[in-house]
Amino acid sequence: MTPLWFRRVIREGDSGSDVDTVRRRLGLGPGDFDQVSAAVVRGVARLHDVPSGGEVTAEVAAVVGESEANQAGLLPAWFVDHNDDALRVRLGVGGRDDLVAAVKRWQGNHGFPPTAVLSPVQALMIGE
Numbered sequence: 176m177t178p179l180w181f182r183r184v185i186r187e188g189d190s191g192s193d194v195d196t197v198r199r200r201l202g203l204g205p206g207d208f209d210q211v212s213a214a215v216v217r218g219v220a221r222l223h224d225v226p227s228g229g230e231v232t233a234e235v236a237a238v239v240g241e242s243e244a245n246q247a248g249l250l251p252a253w254f255v256d257h258n259d260d261a262l263r264v265r266l267g268v269g270g271r272d273d274l275v276a277a278v279k280r281w282q283g284n285h286g287f288p289p290t291a292v293l294s295p296v297q298a299l300m301i302g303e
Contacts, residue, residue: 178240
């Protein structure tokens with residue numbers, strides 16, 4: 176389902192309230208749709224098997240958009256319960272050191288600083 180905020184294809188260099196909305200949905204602050212925004216969009220699209228060269232199309236907006244869980248503000252159970260085993264499954268890794276490296280890699284691939292500490296926004300992006 177295409178979210179209500181989607182009105183046009185958003186490309187690098189674009190600005191406006193819809194760009195601020197998509198940047199917020201991606202865990203970025205307000206601003207222009209820049210290279211970082213495009214990189215995060217490519218990562219999110221790849222995660223959901225949606226084609227994207229970094230632009231926000233209707234299909235990408237549906238993925239980034241407003242799922243019922245996101246609208247309700249529900250965080251994944253593994254995040255709330257601090258269940259590292261469930262996170263390992265989501266990221267496809269084994270031991271503790273592998274999990275730290277996997278989280279940093281995931282963050283870097285999605286345009287976030289690789290801190291190995293997931294924010295609620297990042298948890299929502301990873302999902303259940």
